[in-house]
Structure formats: structure tokens, C-alpha cells
Amino acid sequence: MKFLGLAVALAAIVCIVAGAAKGSVAVLGLSVDPTMIGVGLVGLALALATVRAARISTFLRIFSKLFAVEFTLLALAYAAGAYGLWPAALSEALPPASLCVTIAVFGLIVYGISFIPVIRQITRLADLYFDATEDIDVPTGLFGIRRMRERHFATGLIMTLVLINQLQVGISVRLSFFNRDWFNAIQNKDQAAFWSLLLTVFLFWAFIAIASNLIEYFFDAVLKINWRRWLTARYSGVWLNDGGIYRMGLIGDGADNPDQRIAEDVRNFILDTYSYSITLIQQISTLVSFSLILWAMPAEFVFPGTNIVVPGLPFWVALAYSTFGTWITHLIGRPLVRLEFAQERYEADFRFSLARLREYAEQVALLRGERSELGILGGHFRDLVANYYRIVKRVLKLNTFISFYGQISPILPYVIIAPYYFLDKVTLGQMSQVAGAFGRVEGALSFFIDRYRSVARYKANVDRLQTFSEALDKAGTLGKTPPHIEERHQSQQDLTLRDLSLRLPDGREIVRAPALGFKSGGATLVTGPSGSGKSTLFRAIAGIWPYGQGVVDLPQNARVLLLPQRPYVPSGTLKTAATYPAPADTYSDEQVREALKLARLAPLADRILEDENWGQRLSGGEQQRLAIARAILDKPDWLFLDEATSALDEKLEAEIYAMLRQHLPATSIVSIGHRSTLIAMHDWRVEMNAGDDGVFVPAATG
Incomplete structure (x- = not known):
């Protein structure tokens, strides 16, 4: 990580030097480029975070490495463009400053969240796979089967998927500008521009988007099944090693229903961890990219009822609206974590009772114990139902708020931008683009609002898997340390x-x-x-x-x-x-x-x-x-x-x-x-x- 941190620092310094030597804004008697200097400054912060990332989770370190490499390459390309060293034929591919800043923000966020207790809890479980030392055979198509370390294979898949998601966000941004120009063509009744944009720009990027989705699905499926295969084998191996299965039954705490922990909790943990890690990166990328679109609008937005100009007013409205929604959602939905944890246990206990009854069917029939068994099953199911209704009651409150929130979200940007459209300060295409960008920003900021219940289930699942891991460790050491x-x-x-x-x-x-x-x-x-x-x-x-x-x-x-x-x-x-x-x-x-x-x-x-x-x-x-x-x-x-x-x-x-x-x-x-x-x-x-x-x-x- 030290080498990567040094590379990031050098790229940042290049941007700062270039920005100080060449620009159009006068600062202290010098003509500087504040945008380029800003890229360099955020790059220096990323360089420090990259060096310190050597001490964070292996899983998070994968993202830190990727973002450090991306920033280095993009920042140098951006600086080359400023000095006229970028090939004219590739001018459309020159990375903007916003992209460099976005990547740097990713790296800083990854480093920052590594200190959050719940993230540490999740990454401790994820690191088990991404630290794996076993070798596996990987089919590579025309290149045959290659033998490689499991962790290298997993790391490569994660990086590929992150790059694909970043590409998809880039495509969304490009289509946002298509949308602006297309609606402007409609407003201007420019038939040639309408069909040209549709047949050249839209169809090209739509094809790329479809191809990226198919490739993402394939690599996504390969990563998930291999991760589950390894983690299931790991937990099963520890559980069934040296009498562990017997000792697990003796210790009690955290060891209930090990079959469910291995079969269901492992699967759910992998699906959710992958989903939230990759999706969060996509949401952050969307947030930064489309926020810059809102900031870049040429219209001077004023605070309602005043003449005070507020740069990027739609962004601030989206931020305030989403922050308020997230806070209220958390207050309402916080008890769901505890309730979802309990529900998983009640479900497992009921399922285990049914399986045990099937195993002892003959003994129950001989003793005429059917009525007694109905009472036992009924007791387990009553606990399940009672907790389920507690969840329903809480979810109804949560959904009531989310429904109102969701109904207001689509029309809010039009309420903000429409007065400027009616005053001819923005075009129809710009209004459409702002509305779309606002929706993207608000959607990214509302990530946890839309998924609060699934996040609660995920947290409960992580807790169950964590307690199971601790129980396995406890069972593994039970009777092994003196006196024994x-x-x-x-x-x-x-x-x-x-x-x-x-x-x-x-x-x-x-x-x-x-x-x-x-x-x-x-x-x-x-x-x-x-x-x-x-x-x-x-x-x-x-x-x-x-x-x-x-x-x-x-x-x-x-x-x-x-x-x-x-x-x-x-x-x-x-x-x-x-x-x-x-x-x-x-x-x-x-x-x-x-x-x-x-x-x-x-x-x-x-x-x-x-x-x-x-x-x-x-x-x-x-x-x-x-x-x-x-x-x-x-x-x-x-x-x-x-x-x-x-x-x-x-x-x-x-x-x-x-x-x-x-x-x-x-x-x-x-x-x-x-x-x-x-x-x-x-x-x-x-x-x-x-x-x-x-x-x-x-x-x-x-």
C-alpha cells in the first residue's frame, strides 16, 4: 500500500503543479487553475488514506487499491489534457475533474468506514474468504484451466465488478446529457438532431449498457457461488472437526440451529455483503456524478422569496430532503434489527421441531403423543406469529412514512425548476436533465430509506453468523487448554x-x-x-x-x-x-x-x-x-x-x-x-x- 500511496501522491502533486502553473483565476497575483489544484489536494488526502489502508480489512483494502490505481491514472491523464499532451483524437475520452474527485472520494470513504464497528463486524466475516490461501482451478476459455490462489481469484472478480459498475454509472451520466440534448431538439422541433441523437448516441450507449449488464451477471454469479462454496466448506469443516459438532451442542450460546447458520445465513450474508458493497459504490458514484451536473446548471437559482443566489440549489434540496427522510426512517425502523434476529431464530426452532418430529414419528405414534406434539409445535409457532406481528406493526409504520416520502420525491425537482423554465432561464432539456439528476442524487442519498428493512435483516443475519463463528471458536478451544x-x-x-x-x-x-x-x-x-x-x-x-x-x-x-x-x-x-x-x-x-x-x-x-x-x-x-x-x-x-x-x-x-x-x-x-x-x-x-x-x-x- 505504501507504493500505491506514493503513486497517488505523485499524481496529486503533478496536478497541483500544473494547476499553479497554468490557469485563468488570479490568486495572490498568480494565474491558477483551482479545479486542478482541488483535484491535487483531494489526491493528497487519498494518498494518506491509501498508505494507512494497510491496516484495514482485507476486503476493504481491495477497493482502496483499485481506487488508488484509478485516481493515479485519471489524474495524470487530466493533467496531460491541461498541458495539451492528450491526443486530439481521444479528446472525448479525456477524464473530467469530476471523475478524478469521485474516485478520490471513494477511496476516502472506504478508509473512513473501516473504523465503524458494524463495518468491522461485517468485514471480519468477509475477510475469511478474501484471505484464503488455497489454490483452485479456474477455467479461462481459450487459455485452458489456470491454477491460482483463491484470494487472488476473488479479488480479481471484485475489482472487475466494481469497474463494470463504474462504467454503468458513466453510461448513465452520458445518457443524461443525451436526454438534455434530445428534449432540446424536441423543444426546438429539430428533426435532424432528434434522429441523429437517437440513432447514434442512444443506440451505441444502450448496447454498451446491455453488454455490461450481461457481463456483470456472469461475474456476479461466479463470485457468489465460489464465495459460498468456500465459506460453507470452512464453517462445515470447523463444525465437523475433532468433535466440534458434539461440543457445539454442549456450549449452548450462539450454537442453536447450526444447519440454518451454514445453509441460509452464509448464503444471505454473501448475497447482501456483495450487494451492499458494490451497490453502495454505485450509489456514491451516482451521487457525486449527478451532483456535479446539478452544480453545473447555468441558471442562477435563488432562494424562494428572496434574491439570494444559491449555487446548486437542487442539490441542497435533495440533500436536506434525503437527510430528513433517512433520519425519520432510522427512528421508526431501528427496532427491526432486533425483531428480525428473533424471527430467524423462531423460524429455525419451528423448522427443527418439525424435522425432529419426523425423525421420531414411530415413537410419537406408539405413545399416542400426537396431541402433545401439536401443543409443542403450537407453542413454537405462537412465538413465531407473535414476533411476526410485531414486525408487521413496525413495518406498517415504516412503510407509511416511506410511501409518503416516495410520492413526493418524483415531483419535487419539477417544483424547484419549473419557475425557471417558465421564465425561460432553462430549456426543456435542461429541466428534464435536472429532474433526472435530482432523482438520481435523491435516490442515492435515500439508499437506506428504500432498503431499511433489508438492511435490518442483513444486520440480524450478520449478528447470527458472528455469534455462530464465536461459538465455533469457543467449541474449538473447549477442553483444549490446561487444565484439560x-x-x-x-x-x-x-x-x-x-x-x-x-x-x-x-x-x-x-x-x-x-x-x-x-x-x-x-x-x-x-x-x-x-x-x-x-x-x-x-x-x-x-x-x-x-x-x-x-x-x-x-x-x-x-x-x-x-x-x-x-x-x-x-x-x-x-x-x-x-x-x-x-x-x-x-x-x-x-x-x-x-x-x-x-x-x-x-x-x-x-x-x-x-x-x-x-x-x-x-x-x-x-x-x-x-x-x-x-x-x-x-x-x-x-x-x-x-x-x-x-x-x-x-x-x-x-x-x-x-x-x-x-x-x-x-x-x-x-x-x-x-x-x-x-x-x-x-x-x-x-x-x-x-x-x-x-x-x-x-x-x-x-
Whole structure:
């Protein structure tokens, strides 16, 4: 950024020197060009902002770089024109001072808004993508596929889109002058000028505008889908990394409905961030460009009822009118941010309740719980409806004001300019141009009035994504900083626990194991009353329980598999469910069929390629035996069964244990169970005994 800042400063100095050396306005005895000096002064301000932009957001820095380059080139071209160095054949393309000032204003605004807290909140999320270091393959048409950094690709797309939007504003300005000359031709009944302007000027620029819109759409779509792809993969990866999905469910705050955060909030954030960043630049460009048109009107506008000349009176009216409208809109609509945030949560909670009800449809039907479920769903929906009506009430107030504001806006410029037209101080074309420019300026200044509710939704969406990011970070560090449960790999064969203390999320200690060992090469049964921390102990050994401290010593390179009481059955084919979490092609069809037969699921062995909702098709006992088939395929060194056979009858349970001992002879088995018949199926036993302080201590009993 220092190099760009220096380039901007040099271009600004060139303009100042040129303006001081060549001009028509006398200042302190010198003939100077105040316009050119003004361009140079605003350029110096931009140079300072460009240098300091090295410390702002990566996303905003992209715009700072682009505007610095644009100003440097345009200012030098403008200075060249002043010295007669610009080619006469390209006189129509010589950039005006207004364009140089517009670009400089862009750069200064970008630097200024980088310090606004809400902008910082947004750019922290946007920077995740624009700082990406991964490489991607980019199709380039005739040049084949090119490999480049993701952030360079994204930066190139953003810059291209900004340039296209600036071009579109330039086309609008050119058409504004066409509109003036065309209406003057109508007023003067100049048929030749009428058709010449229509067939040469209008058709040419209209074609350019259409082409730019099509190109913009393509690059716009490419940027959005790639941004969403990367950000979705990033959030999904963190959520599903190293037990993060489990820890997210433990921390609570900011972690509700992660499916919606990843699927909907990410999409909405990208669409709105792109829209507001690019659209705001377009609006600022429109504001500056058309404000200069209002200032440049040859008529001397006087303040109504006086003889006081007010340069650029239509501009000041547009500014005052829009400022008043924006202030009133903010006062009315401010509560919408909070209400929209709450509405998103109510919608997600209701949708989650419906999905959960579908998942447990059989249990609800067996318990005749339909009426109770209707009450639960009704409660969620009542919250949704109540908050929705609060939004409706607020939006009605907002829309009432906006409607009145919008009805007055189109006629206001004609009310201002018409008296001068009737006095022949302006032509019909000039009145038309002023009205159009006024509408553009007022529209740019009223940007937030027209979009206040969508801005409120955007802010709520940003807040939700920010809290989700913070929850992901919190879940990622949960249980990772000392004192914590440390997992070590030692050379011994047994699995041992040392100075282990397990706590609940509220801080209460539930299990204390000063020294405990599980012998390898056999089977150990862990027993104890419900709520004694048996499952928590297993999760600590598996490495996903974050609350506590101590050491879990695992044999070197040992592979651990824990089967819960209620196994997870993913969607897809039965083979996919049987091999989970390994990909389906990890094992042959014959290996999967054999595993299902050993798990006493022989009737399903020929259906492994069928795509069904197996989570609902299989009974609880069948799902547990499907998990046993996974263990047969995986062949872990240590297999932890957390009541993983509780849905089986005693005879079938005994057969499963005998089969595991026979077909997985190198696997050490540790089970949780309450049936007395399990004792005979294990070699050793660990009992969870309650101490005087209510903390359970596991101890070997035989």
C-alpha cells in the first residue's frame, strides 16, 4: 500500500503543479487553475488514506487499491489534457475533474468506514474468504484451466465488478446529457438532431449498457457461488472437526440451529455483503456524478422569496430532503434489527421441531403423543406469529412514512425548476436533465430509506453468523487448554486413566478416577447406577468430553471405536450406513454382506445397494446390530460398547458377544450394561461407586 500511496501522491502533486502553473483565476497575483489544484489536494488526502489502508480489512483494502490505481491514472491523464499532451483524437475520452474527485472520494470513504464497528463486524466475516490461501482451478476459455490462489481469484472478480459498475454509472451520466440534448431538439422541433441523437448516441450507449449488464451477471454469479462454496466448506469443516459438532451442542450460546447458520445465513450474508458493497459504490458514484451536473446548471437559482443566489440549489434540496427522510426512517425502523434476529431464530426452532418430529414419528405414534406434539409445535409457532406481528406493526409504520416520502420525491425537482423554465432561464432539456439528476442524487442519498428493512435483516443475519463463528471458536478451544483431559499414547498394552476428574458443563464433578486400568486382550464390563458417569467416562476416553482434567494413556497407535446406545444411521444405501464413517467403497460388497451376516442381519445382506431411509426402516435392535457390523469391518484395537446391545434379547446379545470375541480376537472390548447376564460375557468388571461427596469413583472388582 505504501507504493500505491506514493503513486497517488505523485499524481496529486503533478496536478497541483500544473494547476499553479497554468490557469485563468488570479490568486495572490498568480494565474491558477483551482479545479486542478482541488483535484491535487483531494489526491493528497487519498494518498494518506491509501498508505494507512494497510491496516484495514482485507476486503476493504481491495477497493482502496483499485481506487488508488484509478485516481493515479485519471489524474495524470487530466493533467496531460491541461498541458495539451492528450491526443486530439481521444479528446472525448479525456477524464473530467469530476471523475478524478469521485474516485478520490471513494477511496476516502472506504478508509473512513473501516473504523465503524458494524463495518468491522461485517468485514471480519468477509475477510475469511478474501484471505484464503488455497489454490483452485479456474477455467479461462481459450487459455485452458489456470491454477491460482483463491484470494487472488476473488479479488480479481471484485475489482472487475466494481469497474463494470463504474462504467454503468458513466453510461448513465452520458445518457443524461443525451436526454438534455434530445428534449432540446424536441423543444426546438429539430428533426435532424432528434434522429441523429437517437440513432447514434442512444443506440451505441444502450448496447454498451446491455453488454455490461450481461457481463456483470456472469461475474456476479461466479463470485457468489465460489464465495459460498468456500465459506460453507470452512464453517462445515470447523463444525465437523475433532468433535466440534458434539461440543457445539454442549456450549449452548450462539450454537442453536447450526444447519440454518451454514445453509441460509452464509448464503444471505454473501448475497447482501456483495450487494451492499458494490451497490453502495454505485450509489456514491451516482451521487457525486449527478451532483456535479446539478452544480453545473447555468441558471442562477435563488432562494424562494428572496434574491439570494444559491449555487446548486437542487442539490441542497435533495440533500436536506434525503437527510430528513433517512433520519425519520432510522427512528421508526431501528427496532427491526432486533425483531428480525428473533424471527430467524423462531423460524429455525419451528423448522427443527418439525424435522425432529419426523425423525421420531414411530415413537410419537406408539405413545399416542400426537396431541402433545401439536401443543409443542403450537407453542413454537405462537412465538413465531407473535414476533411476526410485531414486525408487521413496525413495518406498517415504516412503510407509511416511506410511501409518503416516495410520492413526493418524483415531483419535487419539477417544483424547484419549473419557475425557471417558465421564465425561460432553462430549456426543456435542461429541466428534464435536472429532474433526472435530482432523482438520481435523491435516490442515492435515500439508499437506506428504500432498503431499511433489508438492511435490518442483513444486520440480524450478520449478528447470527458472528455469534455462530464465536461459538465455533469457543467449541474449538473447549477442553483444549490446561487444565484439560490429556490424551497420551504410550508403549504399554493396557489403557489407563491417571488423576482423571470429569465434570458436567455446569462445573459439578461427577467422576473421579485417580488410577484405573483396562486390560488389553479381553473384555471389561463397567457397571453402576444410572447417572453415575459411565457414558461420560467413555466419551472422555474417546476424546470428545471437554469438561475435566487428567490423563488418558492409550496404547501406541491404538484405534478406538465407541458404539453408543443409539447409533447414527446416515442417509443413502445400506452399504453406506454399514461402512460409516468410512466411505462405502472402502470395503467390497462381499465384505459388507459378510459383516451383516455376522451381526445377525442376514436378511439385509442382499439389499446393501438399496437407497432407503434406513434410520426409520430399521428397528432399534437392527440399528444396534448394524453398528456391530461396522465394528466387524473396522476391526478396532479397542471397542467401547455403551449399552450398544440393550435393544437385543439376552440370547441374541450373548450370540453377538461370542461372535465379537471369535472374529475380533485382537480387539479389547469395554462395555457398559445393566443386565446381570453380561457379567459372564466379560473377563473383568469395573464398578462405579459413589463417594461421600457424591462423586463416583470407578474401581476394579474382579
